[in-house]
Amino acid sequence: EAGxxxxxxxxxxxxxxxMLAAAYPLGGDTADGERTPDPVALAVLEETAEYLGAGLSDLINLFQPERILIGGWAGxxxxxxxxxxVRRHATAYALRHPAQKVSVELxxxxPDAVTVGAAILPLADFFARGGRRPDPVPTGPAPAWRTVLEERAPR
Incomplete structure (x- = not known):
């Protein structure tokens, strides 16, 4: 939208x-060796930080976490x-009490955070069952001996 x-x-x-290279240039084209930052890129990044901070403030208000981690390739x-x-905007939009108790960190x-998190899911399930294996699920009809025992059991 900005061009x-x-x-x-x-x-x-x-x-x-x-966009980051335009907003925060290294080396340069001015007399002192500095390149001038692109004001449009800086404005877009500041607006993005505000939107992300506002979104995080909703999470802070609803769940009151102790820590929020920003990751992935974009983070x-x-x-x-x-x-x-992002921190500044999150604390500005959040309620004061929950905002004082949360830390927003990288x-x-x-870049493999999602993969590592997904690899933990089977372990979390295993520990949730108390370290026991899941009961096997029968794949076919019940054996004849089990059917006979169930028929003879008193009701």
Missing amino acids: GRPPEGVDEETALTA LQLGARFLPA GRLG
Whole structure:
């Protein structure tokens, strides 16, 4: 909407990398070796931080977590430079009491956080059953001896 469009065929990661490079340039084209940041890219990133912070404030108000981790490829790219703005907006939109008890941090599992989390699910199920294996599910008809015992059992 603000005038920038990524080139055709570019994935989201590449487009985000280009936006970050425009907003926070390294090396440069001015006399002192600095490149001027793109004001549109900076505005888009600040608006994104506000929307993310507002969304996190809803989670803070509803669930009152102790910690919120931001991760994934986008979280890793936005990183530490983006996090203070997200924290600022989350605490501004959240209720004071829950906002004082939560910390918003970057995840440390890297880009494979979702995969690691999914790998934990079978372990969580195993521990939820008290460390016992699930009861086997019969795949065919009951054996004849079981049917006979069930028929002879007193009712």
